[in-house]
Amino acid sequence: MISGTFGVIGRNFGAFALMALLLGGLPNLLVSFGQLWIAGGVKTFSPQVFAGSAVGLIVMMVAAFVLQAAIVHATVADLNGRRVVVGESLKAGLSNWLPLLGLAILMGLGLMLGFLLLIVPGIILAVMWSVAVPAKVVEKIGVTDAFQRSRDLTRGRRWAIFGLFVIYVIALWIVEALIMAAAMPFILSKGLPTPDSVGLTTVNVATMIASALIATITTLVSTAGGATLYSELRGTREGVGPEAMASVFD
Template identity: 40%
Template sequence: MRGEVLTFEVATGEGAIAGDDGVRYGFAASDLRGATSIERGQRVDFVPGADGRAQDIIAMRPAYVPASSGGAGSGQFDFGRVISRTFNAIKQNAAICFGASALLVGVPSMLTAFGGASFMTGAAESSSPSVVGGVVAYLVGIVLYLIGAFMLQGMVVKAAVGGFNGKRVTFGEAFGVGVQYFLPLLGLAIVAGIATGFAYILLIVPGVLLSIIWSVSAAALVMEKRGVFESLQRSRDLTRGYRWQVFGLLVIYVILSWIVGGAIAGLGVATGGSFTNGSPNLAFNLITQPLVNILSSVVASAGVASLYYELRTAKEGAGVDNLAGIFD
């Protein structure tokens, strides 16, 4: 969120910000990042708190100065702010994030779960129709899932960026962006996936490094209307100097995924399956697999948008003004 400082008293360390969303936010000197004081009328970027107070406040540069021209941003990458902004973006755009994810990711996930269970049941009972039907359902579900996942990326980026700049985004506007950038995002995923896959096969370290270097390429493609290879290069430039921080974020995401996966496996055992070769519980899979995919897709997409915004802030100036008009 962005806004303008209304008041700030050095003696008390308290102040107020008029957010671009029309809401007045209080703040304290301890909420400032990279400064101990701030002037009235200063444009700022901040994270709205649930209690109506502004947090993680950064003073914005007077104007955007490209890094290639010798300009520089605050140089400060705030690990906590990326996480906070990610979940704030999801909260502020919950209808778009979860509605789109349920439609574009959840439904295909149910189809793959049904196909997988039908295949395993047919194989166990030596039923050819069930095996064939299961394979077809599974493959169709995978195709629809891939299409939906790329559309969801564009939609969540649209909604998240709108929120960062104090703008409300409708489902229709977000859906239009998802459709518009589906093919470029698909091409980006193919190129990055093949390159990263080979890197993992050859040696795990290069694979992890490429994942970090290209972590915000999708956001760069959508936000800056770049081509596939331009977006990969842009992501490489933005992550340079902050790759350990990006690696830390990826580790947190992987650990959370493991925790969720372990919990789901435990529930599977409790409903009659096993960790290895137990019979599948169709009802259980039809609920849990789509739910996990919906949650992970939303968090991953919003996280990429938040990470991209933070990197732009650190390298090129806080809350860069040209982000506001990207989708106008």
């Protein structure tokens, strides 16, 4: 799984990085900058401030769901021996973002309830639903069917998938630590001589860039890994190769 995930990313690093930056890192950076500007330049609440923040968050969420579907499409294309075309993957992303939003809402509610019940049920649900997104995108099924499909595919493999989750979290901590360590000289500096009303200091800029970079890497690896895991599960459980996922290109 690990070698397969990074193999897909390595073979298509330019396309994946471009999509992740455009739909992950850049919206995250712009929303963070907008919130900082609002916090520094506006002293009182106003409907315009609320509307601007809400629009920014909605744009970031939509971009994130488009990115998820696009990365899944691109990963499946690579596993099928096809050339990854950014335009085609983005088109697939745009056609799937709304169903993925519904899937994310239901998944979020389920996981929140599970983690409230002494954490363990939340972990079980996270593992059980780990390939719901690629199942939805590839097989073009409904949201509830995607949950059931993920449950069926992960049955009997959940301890191994949990192990992958642990490795992913540890690796993410290491990456976050390295990025924050690289940004630390700027965070510890005195800041840029810019107006206080904007609040744009070296500390804020370095923190926003580091956060956007972490978000980009996290989304890229987790989504490509989910699509690769989906392919591996279909291969081991159903005896089919990546070509069985070709319906995503229809």
